[in-house]
Amino acid sequence: MNGLVDILRENNQKIVFTNGCFDLLHPGHVDYLAKAKAFGDVLMVGLNSDASVQTLKGEQRPINKVMDRLKMLAALEAVDFVIIFEEDTPLKLIQKIKPDYLVKGGDYSMDNIVGSDFINENGGKVEIIPFLNGYSSSELIEKIKTLK
Incomplete structure (x- = not known):
């Protein structure tokens, strides 16, 4: 992965990073990822x-x-690369990639975004994208459970 990041940087590509479980993909995720991509090139x-x-x-x-x-x-269409991580948080991945933008959804605030201090200290930016109302994987799972 380090080689990939190096190539992207050599080509002046702005790297955007986000993370999540994305267990039941829904339109809210699609909207969020498209908006995240708009901050950079990759x-x-x-x-x-x-x-x-x-x-x-x-x-x-x-x-x-x-x-x-x-x-x-x-x-x-918005997603260029997907990287699986085993830890509870993506901090090691963020430190390895050193993205230009770290993006999270509207359920976060600046003070509870893992990696935000690292990004700010290294010249990157942290952005929060408001959720598209009416979409939640957890709510979708609960709705499915009631259909039994």
Whole structure:
């Protein structure tokens, strides 16, 4: 991955990074990722591994396995690269990539974005994109449960 980042930098490509579980991909995710991509030239998405999702969301998650989630994300026009990470947070990945922009969704504030201090100290920018109302993977899962 370091070689890829070096090539992108040599070609003056602005790297945008975001991350998430993206368990049940929905229009809110698609909108968010398109808006994230607009900050730069290349969008890299850190994707929580199955074990990481389980730690964060509970034993019943993820609904979709990591390779299925990766395939769906990679198929989106806005997404250039998807990188799976095993840790609970993407901090090591952020430190390795050193993106120009770190982007998170509207459920975050500047003081609770993992890696924001690192990005700010290294000349990057941190951006928060408001959520598209009416879309939530967790709410979608609960709705599906009621259909039984």
